[in-house]
Amino acid sequence: MRRSAALYGILGLVLLSFGLVDYFISAGFRLFVWVNLAGGLFSIVLWITSSRSELSSITTGRSARYGANAAVYSIAFIGLLVAINYISSLHHTRLDLTTEKVYSLSSQSINVVKGLQKPLKLYGFFQGGENPSARELYETFAYYSPKLTYELVDPDKHPELAERFKVSTMGTTHLQYGGADSGEGTNVTDLTEESLTNAIIRATRSTKKVISFLDGHGEADPDDAEGTDGYGTIRKDLEGEGYEVRKLELARALAAEPRLLIADEVMAGLAENEIDEVLKTLFTLNDQGVTVVMIEHIMHAIMRFSRRLICMETGRIIADGAPQDVRRNPEVRRVYFGK
């Protein structure tokens, strides 16, 4: 066989490999794939035509018989090993030899993961679609249940996934429960076992928790994502974490059965007897187990209603505690009454 003929054969195989690898990676036929495949096939044809006589002697006779036998035997052996590897990748056992078992989950997390009824897929959104720490953590979770799978996504390459799962921050993990089209999902930005376990609990619970924003008295609008006073960004984040956000008038909040009610200045401009009525309604909701977050300037209403009071001045928390303690706080007194 001439040296040039062998070179054609090698070149053909190399070009074909490049073409096939790029086809699988880029998942499609682009120009680079076409050029490599065409060049590879052309080189292989050149090799066959320029070494026809040698090939015909190889394909007949004793060598051909033994060669074919060896090839079949080799393919069968490698096929068997591929099958063993595939099975072992599905059913594997691991031993964590670190003293503090840093690559194992706590018993609570294991119970949560093992209790999955439907498939749960974790989508990790990271720069370049790779993050070793996230892969390690997902792998640890996936180890405990075949129902849990994961995928690392580059949001720049798959903006449609980021949009669909309401992911706005790099490093977010989206948990999709019950299949890609189920619509049940939640987002988490913390890469810790605890936060991921909590997110799984949120994603897998049967009923969605409702957060109601009160409406009708000029409160900040949860639909407004553009303006500086709107709660649109908060709404997007809450929905990303699996909550259902509803805009309700106070009277309808009773019927909606929310778990959390955000009452943002609902008493502004109301008469004293109306304030009493609103407080009565909020006390009723609270007695039913609804957590009420009240954002208010009317001090006597706050003091009557609150169990925990957070006082802010120009976006900074200056006091946090029981209402009586906050009232006595010198910083709070300075802000409200001046020096």
Place this chain on the structure above:
Amino acid sequence: MKNSLTIAGKELAGYFLQPVAYVVMTVFLLLGGFFFFALLRYFEVTLTAYAAMQNPEVLQKLNLNERVIEPMLHNLAIVLVILVPAITMRSFAEEKRTGTYELLLTAPIRTGEIVAGKFIAAAAFMLIMIGLAGMFPLILLAFGNPEIGVMFAGYLGLAFLAISFVSIGLFTSSLTQNQIIAAISCFGLLLLLFVISWPAQAGGSSFSDLLRYLSLPDHFAQMVTGIIDTRDIVYFLSLIFVALFLTQRSVESARWR
């Protein structure tokens, strides 16, 4: 088996009759010592710096295994990519060049026994070398408080890695009578197994998952962190068996070609 052990004994003795084995072992241990010293020194400097800053949280997180043993084992794995071909290149190529290959093939022993003998010898040499590099964790144990389980898993990973390299080296050596070609093709194959997952970072397809599974460092890295997974063991054993099987086929083919 007896024939294999006889061949293995002869081969192993042959390694130590030539300077290559001593050079390989010396280079491996010298580089290992250098990595160990440099990493340990850097660890000590970091420790002193954080102690001076009175930062107990960071100090508590500084881990001897993560900072010294893990990077040292990763560096030694790269060194093995270069050194293993130097050890295995002569296994079959030398026999072919000197003409003893025909004698070996016409001897009343099976091809599998010849391959097994040469494999046992090269693997034993590697294990001796890695065993000697075990002095580094012993030094740490004497003066520090490293995690023994993590170190054991890391060295087990290095041993699997070295034995996989040896079996690939035997295969490339069986293909040619030129030792240089055997060494370079072995080096190329080992390097390919090290970088095979690079294109996988471009996408999240199943093909990328396959490339990641084929990647040697991914399996090795898991063991170095202290996790012994049956999936990694199966991968390494499969790699060893495939390479030895192909070696056996390659040697066998000389009988009918």
